[in-house]
Amino acid sequence: AQSVSQHNHHVILSEAASLELGCNYSYGGTVNLFWYVQYPGQHLQLLLKYFSGDPLVKGIKGFEAEFIKSKFSFNLRKPSVQWSDTAEYFCAVRGGNNRKLIWGLGTSLAVNP
């Protein structure tokens, strides 16, 4: 069965620190990969996505993620976080002809000013 694992459940950083959130998935075929963000009191928003091509994808608000097929990973990065990045971050995977997204448990990020 497909699954998604997010390594960090709670992360606390100071402003200007660098961020990397881990995401690993289990599926042997073609995948579409997503990172979603949920700001306090708001709904899920797409941060970035990978479908094919360049494995380094750039999203909104300075976020990027790298797809490493050999490691089944899709880690999220940001060089310098801001207080406004405080949110819940979810990694999601769609595998093959599957129409549903499989989600990780999420990572709660708190950025201290």
Added chain:
Amino acid sequence: DAGVTQSPTHLIKTRGQQVTLRCSPKSGHDTVSWYQQALGQGPQFIFQYYEEEERQRGNFPDRFSGHQFPNYSSELNVNALLLGDSALYLCASSLGQPPYEQYFGPGTRLTVT
């Protein structure tokens, strides 16, 4: 361009009752997926509707049923509510073809007492 809308925002029901949640997809989208997000968890796929038919279903009991209307809007019905059904119910819309990029509504917070 209207995004995904859901109603109601919040709902309180008693065990054993039935509930109906509603979703209108993003303009131009023809596919609706429903997810359940328990507190501290990632969303869990309930089912997806396309062309007024259930296309794919997750591991949810038959108490969870749905419907899609000709205008692509959708309803989620839950019968014989249990305390464990308390969660945020998310609707996501997409086009009915790969890569099925999904856009989420704000959710309906259901509390079962």
